[in-house]
Amino acid sequence: MENGQSVWTSIRFWRRSAAWVTGFASALLILLTFDTMGQIKMGTDEDLQKGITKRVPAPTVINHHIDYKYSKKRGHEVPVIGDKEPFFGKEWSPKEARALLHKGKLTVQAKNCINCHTILGNGAYYAPDLTKSWLDPKWKQLMAMTNSKTKEEAMAKFLQHPEKYPTHARRMPNLKITPEEAQAVVAFLKHLSTIDTNGFPRGFSKGVKEFEAGGTYAH
Amino acid sequence: MLFEPFTDVVPSFWGWLNQGPLTLTIFLHTVIILPMFWIYFQEKKRLGKK
Numbered sequence: 001m002e003n004g005q006s007v008w009t010s011i012r013f014w015r016r017s018a019a020w021v022t023g024f025a026s027a028l029l030i031l032l033t034f035d036t037m038g039q040i041k042m043g044t045d046e047d048l049q050k051g052i053t054k055r056v057p058a059p060t061v062i063n064h065h066i067d068y069k070y071s072k073k074r075g076h077e078v079p080v081i082g083d084k085e086p087f088f089g090k091e092w093s094p095k096e097a098r099a100l101l102h103k104g105k106l107t108v109q110a111k112n113c114i115n116c117h118t119i120l121g122n123g124a125y126y127a128p129d130l131t132k133s134w135l136d137p138k139w140k141q142l143m144a145m146t147n148s149k150t151k152e153e154a155m156a157k158f159l160q161h162p163e164k165y166p167t168h169a170r171r172m173p174n175l176k177i178t179p180e181e182a183q184a185v186v187a188f189l190k191h192l193s194t195i196d197t198n199g200f201p202r203g204f205s206k207g208v209k210e211f212e213a214g215g216t217y218a219h
Numbered sequence: 220m221l222f223e224p225f226t227d228v229v230p231s232f233w234g235w236l237n238q239g240p241l242t243l244t245i246f247l248h249t250v251i252i253l254p255m256f257w258i259y260f261q262e263k264k265r266l267g268k269k
Contacts, residue, residue, distance in 0.1 A: 005266050013262040017255055024251055035233045055228050074226040196228050 055196045059097035076199025104188025107181045134193035156182040
């Protein structure tokens with residue numbers, strides 16, 4: 001430049017560049033936040049009946065059989081909502097299911113499950129990941145151990161007296177969960193397993209296959 | 220792969236953009252870096268006039 005001043009040493013240039021990058025990044029983050037909010041919005045009972053797939057299905061999903069299948073298109077497992085099946089011997093209305101899940105959530109928070117377990121990536125790995133725990137084949141063993149006819153019954157019994165049913169090298173303490181709370185927590189865990197988490201936790205099915213083949217089952 | 224089929228549960232423009240890491244990189248570099256060239260040449264012109 002004739003006067004010897006370079007753009008690279010101009011404070012105004014750097015100020016404008018910084019303002020542009022910061023401003024753009026802020027706008028992008030706001031847009032992405034709204035996009036995420038739309039994606040994680042809970043579906044309705046109507047969606048379930050019409051077979052509309054939502055990342056987070058309605059609470060009444062607890063009235064359905066839940067499967068976890070590998071999707072070739074997506075390259076990981078996805079929850080598959082199947083036919084209706086009774087949950088604790090009955091079909092739960094949208095209002096009842098919502099209240100039950102709410103109670104389950106409050107119990108999970110009050111008992112601080114994530115102090116040892118992980119839920120949707122939040123928590124610890126001292127105890128097994130709970131994100132897909134409803135689909136764990138180990139509950140079949142628990143059904144025999146607790147003398148229960150259904151998986152939900154076995155889970156509820158285990159939650160109330162975990163010290164009675166040692167299934168893991170690390171033992172879960174008795175958290176004095178009431179029968180109602182246990183039922184609610186099981187509903188919460190069942191709903192949790194229906195959330196499409198893009199295959200998280202990775203390798204869950206691999207562990208299941210190893211377990212079914214009689215191998216070790218480390219989460 | 221640079222472009223992969225959209226497999227997200229809920230279709231969205233941002234979801235589509237984030238499918239592969241490279242698509243996001245190219246997009247962000249395009250929209251952030253290109254206007255900076257414009258800022259640069261504007262400042263250069265302004266300094267030249269002084």
